[in-house]
Amino acid sequence: VVILGIETSCDETSASVIRDGNEILSNVVSSQIEIHKRFGGVVPEVASRRHVENVNDVVEEALTQAGMTIDDLSAVGVTYGPGLVGALLVGVSWAKALCWAKSIPMIGVQHIAGHIYANFLSGGMEPPLLALVVSGGHTEIVHMPAHGEFEFLGRTRDDAAGEAYDKVARAMGLPYPGGPQIDRLALEGNPEAYAFPRAWIDDESMDFSFSGLKSAVLNTMHNAEQRGEPWKQEDISASFQAAVVEVLVEKTVRAVRKTGVNNVVVAGGVAANRGLRAALAKRAEEVGFSVHFPTFDLCTDNAAMIAAAAFPMYEKGRFHDLDLNAIASLSLTKWADTPTIQFM
Numbered sequence: 384v385v386i387l388g389i390e391t392s393c394d395e396t397s398a399s400v401i402r403d404g405n406e407i408l409s410n411v412v413s414s415q416i417e418i419h420k421r422f423g424g425v426v427p428e429v430a431s432r433r434h435v436e437n438v439n440d441v442v443e444e445a446l447t448q449a450g451m452t453i454d455d456l457s458a459v460g461v462t463y464g465p466g467l468v469g470a471l472l473v474g475v476s477w478a479k480a481l482c483w484a485k486s487i488p489m490i491g492v493q494h495i496a497g498h499i500y501a502n503f504l505s506g507g508m509e510p511p512l513l514a515l516v517v518s519g520g521h522t523e524i525v526h527m528p529a530h531g532e533f534e535f536l537g538r539t540r541d542d543a544a545g546e547a548y549d550k551v552a553r554a555m556g557l558p559y560p561g562g563p564q565i566d567r568l569a570l571e572g573n574p575e576a577y578a579f580p581r582a583w584i585d586d587e588s589m590d591f592s593f594s595g596l597k598s599a600v601l602n603t604m605h606n607a608e609q610r611g612e613p614w615k616q617e618d619i620s621a622s623f624q625a626a627v628v629e630v631l632v633e634k635t636v637r638a639v640r641k642t643g644v645n646n647v648v649v650a651g652g653v654a655a656n657r658g659l660r661a662a663l664a665k666r667a668e669e670v671g672f673s674v675h676f677p678t679f680d681l682c683t684d685n686a687a688m689i690a691a692a693a694f695p696m697y698e699k700g701r702f703h704d705l706d707l708n709a710i711a712s713l714s715l716t717k718w719a720d721t722p723t724i725q726f727m
């Protein structure tokens with residue numbers, strides 16, 4: 384089974400060809416980061432236009448690298464939400480045109496499900512599992528009892544983890560996206576230089592809150608500047624990261640204890656964070672559960688993860704009709720409810 388994945392939900396135009404759910408034949412990611420950097424974040428209209436300009440070349444390149452033509456494809460998996468609606472529509476329209484022209488099935492994929500399925504690209508992964516989702520726009524703990532089935536155990540009440548990284552980085556004058564910069568600086572700093580707050584919410588909760596932490600970091604820098612005292616990017620980064628990581632790790636441990644599901648995968652851009660990877664691996668060993676991270680290049684947006692998520696749907700024969708629309712706020716738990724068709 385050869386699936387073409389297409390991802391255009393935000394600022395990466397990506398296409399990938401994968402075989403049998405986890406063999407990556409190609410994964411082409413054309414990032415717009417350089418374009419959006421000067422605005423300090425993603426500009427939706429600019430992103431859509433860029434996707435339109437890029438999508439043909441990116442798909443063609445993915446097919447060429449895989450040594451395939453469109454005649455070799457079994458199906459197309461495409462992100463249809465959540466994301467910027469104008470950006471999503473570029474991928475969805477492209478997928479529809481190809482599937483219609485070639486009479487092959489189309490599978491609409493929920494983007495966060497894609498991030499979770501990035502873990503399946505390493506092979507040997509099977510539900511039931513818990514997913515710690517830590518991306519630019521989402522932070523949640525998800526129970527996944529079976530393929531395509533998701534249940535929320537906890538979620539952020541304000542900022543996402545990646546968003547907190549990006550906002551703190553911006554306040555420190557670091558370029559967008561700030562997560563990787565803070566990760567790098569944190570290695571050189573003292574994580575105990577500042578006692579930043581951890582939002583536990585209550586003893587049981589698996590919800591998150593990062594806006595108080597973000598404010599505390601901003602206030603610390605502001606107050607130091609007012610007093611004419613220096614602050615070091617390295618120490619702010621290390622102390623901020625320690626606060627984020629501790630909460631993410633301990634709430635994941637709670638979820639394992641509460642559900643008895645002891646297979647954890649981490650998903651989304653912040654899964655690339657070296658502090659999080661080390662701390663969670665250590666706690667998993669202590670507590671006795673297994674933890675899996677995608678390879679670094681598969682943590683942030685890419686189409687291989689979208690094709691990987693499409694694969695089990697292909698096997699179940701759950702395809703979307705060509706009237707599929709982009710849905711800017713598509714929820715993970717609603718994905719499975721989207722009406723699907725029996726193909727042909």
Ligand code: ATP
Nearest residue numbers: 518519520521545560562563566652653655656684
């Ligand atoms: P979503 O998937 O929720 O729609 P998104 O697609 O914009 O959001 P991702 O591609 O999953 O987000 O991840 C991008 C985010 O990951 C950014 O916020 C970025 O700063 C963060 N990030 C990337 N690498 C690291 C890292 N090493 N440490 C911390 N954060 C990181």
Ligand code: MG
Nearest residue numbers: 393394395684
């Ligand atoms: Mg991105």
Ligand code: FE
Nearest residue numbers: 518519683684
């Ligand atoms: Fe993403």
